[in-house]
Amino acid sequence: MTETERRWLGPALVLGSAVLFSLSGVLTKAIDAGSWTILTWRGLIGGVLIGAYVWIKARRDSQQQRVRLGWKGWLVATVGAIGSITFIVSFKNTFVANVSVIYATIPFIAALLERAVLGEPVRSRTIKAAVASLVGVVVIVGGSIGSPNLLGDAMALAMVGLNALYMVLIRAVPDTDPVLAGAAGGPMLFVAGWLLIDPLDVTRPDVILLVLFGVVFAGATVLWIEGTKLIPAAESGLLGSAETPVAIALAWLILSEAPPIASIAGSLVVLVAVLGHAYADVRRQREGLA
Numbered sequence: 001m002t003e004t005e006r007r008w009l010g011p012a013l014v015l016g017s018a019v020l021f022s023l024s025g026v027l028t029k030a031i032d033a034g035s036w037t038i039l040t041w042r043g044l045i046g047g048v049l050i051g052a053y054v055w056i057k058a059r060r061d062s063q064q065q066r067v068r069l070g071w072k073g074w075l076v077a078t079v080g081a082i083g084s085i086t087f088i089v090s091f092k093n094t095f096v097a098n099v100s101v102i103y104a105t106i107p108f109i110a111a112l113l114e115r116a117v118l119g120e121p122v123r124s125r126t127i128k129a130a131v132a133s134l135v136g137v138v139v140i141v142g143g144s145i146g147s148p149n150l151l152g153d154a155m156a157l158a159m160v161g162l163n164a165l166y167m168v169l170i171r172a173v174p175d176t177d178p179v180l181a182g183a184a185g186g187p188m189l190f191v192a193g194w195l196l197i198d199p200l201d202v203t204r205p206d207v208i209l210l211v212l213f214g215v216v217f218a219g220a221t222v223l224w225i226e227g228t229k230l231i232p233a234a235e236s237g238l239l240g241s242a243e244t245p246v247a248i249a250l251a252w253l254i255l256s257e258a259p260p261i262a263s264i265a266g267s268l269v270v271l272v273a274v275l276g277h278a279y280a281d282v283r284r285q286r287e288g289l290a
Contacts, residue, residue: 007231010235011239016220018243021243025247030255034092037193037197042214045215046215050179050186053183076169076181077181077182079165081188095152104244104274108133112130113164113168114168125277139265235282238282
């Protein structure tokens with residue numbers, strides 16, 4: 001692949017991944033079935049498809065060892081699976097905008113966890129952006145106090161912590177394939193779901209949406225994996241940030257979901273912090289290469 005091909009294909013794949021990931025809130029809200037039913041189906045379909053991708057890629061590259069997980073890999077998979085639970089439950093119990101914006105703060109929380117666990121330095125710009133994002137999140141959650149949305153916001157906060165931990169664990173155990181670990185989390189949720197509910201007790205429209213959700217999740221994951229290999233991390237982070245405004249726009253267009261003023265105000269604060277930080281990273285990286 002030529003450098004020119006890499007420069008247009010990488011951004012296209014990452015943007016495609018962001019658009020697919022942004023459908024999560026709309027699909028979760030559109031499905032009448034409960035959270036565990038969604039988790040069971042998405043876990044089964046998404047896990048199988050991602051696992052098939054890992055297996056086919058390993059055979060093509062003659063790297064059979066990549067399709068094996070040790071106890072560290074299962075630990076990563078467990079954290080990711082629990083994070084998925086909070087992800088779906090949060091969408092079911094609050095506005096898509098709230099979850100999407102709170103989710104956008106994950107890079108900052110991961111940076112702080114890396115400092116605590118791995119001793120990685122944290123840049124002053126990241127700390128400032130994290131503080132600004134925290135202010136925005138406080139505004140969002142504060143607007144939900146006394147309403148049913150508070151549970152969803154709380155689950156979104158738990159999701160941020162778990163997914164940040166997931167990202168740190170991937171760095172802490174570099175011998176574990178994160179894609180395979182993500183695929184393994186799907187069957188774990190599938191088994192747990194079968195023990196808690198009857199996943200077959202769903203309507204025909206829900207079946208279509210559940211299968212679509214699993215395919216979208218797997219497609220978004222694969223696109224993100226392949227896209228991030230072709231472009232710098234800073235650029236990938238900036239392009240991936242598109243997921244948040246797209247998710248909010250889709251919720252408004254498809255679900256007619258208009259969040260309250262507090263959510264809008266907090267969202268603007270977080271988006272400015274996240275996009276500003278990502279843009280500064282890209283600019284600094286390009287200046288360094290110039």
